[in-house]
Amino acid sequence: MNRNDKQAYDRGTSLFSPDGRIYQVEYAREAVKRGAPVVGIRTTDGVVLVGQRSSPSSLMETKSIEKIHKLDDHLGAASAGHVADARKLIDFARTTAQRERLRYGEPIGVEVLTKAVTDDIQESTQSGGRRPYGAALLIGGVENGRARLFATDPSGTPQEWKAVAIGGLRNDIQEALEAGYTDDMTLQDGLALALSALREANDELSAEDVNAVMLSEDGYTELDDEAVAEAFADAAPDEDEA
Numbered sequence: 001m002n003r004n005d006k007q008a009y010d011r012g013t014s015l016f017s018p019d020g021r022i023y024q025v026e027y028a029r030e031a032v033k034r035g036a037p038v039v040g041i042r043t044t045d046g047v048v049l050v051g052q053r054s055s056p057s058s059l060m061e062t063k064s065i066e067k068i069h070k071l072d073d074h075l076g077a078a079s080a081g082h083v084a085d086a087r088k089l090i091d092f093a094r095t096t097a098q099r100e101r102l103r104y105g106e107p108i109g110v111e112v113l114t115k116a117v118t119d120d121i122q123e124s125t126q127s128g129g130r131r132p133y134g135a136a137l138l139i140g141g142v143e144n145g146r147a148r149l150f151a152t153d154p155s156g157t158p159q160e161w162k163a164v165a166i167g168g169l170r171n172d173i174q175e176a177l178e179a180g181y182t183d184d185m186t187l188q189d190g191l192a193l194a195l196s197a198l199r200e201a202n203d204e205l206s207a208e209d210v211n212a213v214m215l216s217e218d219g220y221t222e223l224d225d226e227a228v229a230e231a232f233a234d235a236a237p238d239e240d241e242a
Contacts, residue, residue, distance in 0.1 A: 033136030046216030081135030081169030122156025
């Protein structure tokens, strides 16, 4: 294959290369890896979503950076990657959730919503005139008393997780999650683990850079600055406490 042939597959948004790859999807995954990380943890009584807000300037209002979004009373999502692409996916998810309520008079399931979102994402990989979304989501919530957590991918693949990180420093954060996760964790335990994993991966992280949400039978609860700061201090690595 000559260079021009390679460029032709590289530029096509819905073309398979001879080795079975869609390069534009792989580039979209790279966009996700360059985003500020977010973490999701499933616990016995709900789901914790924690996001790092990365500001390019000290003059920017950090709180204006949206990493975690309310989808419905029982559903939330955290995003990594291109913010504009993530907002389109969030808007789609919110519209889908509200349509379900109006049509059937009941809240949409976490898995049903996730698959609706990933179906839309997958369409972007096979339709002309579109490009893959350069963003990924963590979608969590409680349905029928059961906590569930899913991650989406620019290819349109949904995956269910107990604990997962997406975005920058993903491998380091995931390693910390795997080492610290247990099946009997409470929401507070999950929050502590998420913050600890983020701190281990980025020793320059501060409480002001973090926002967190808890999803339980009581609904969608966003933690205020004081609660985040207290949990952040408690999640200090061992070497800081020595």
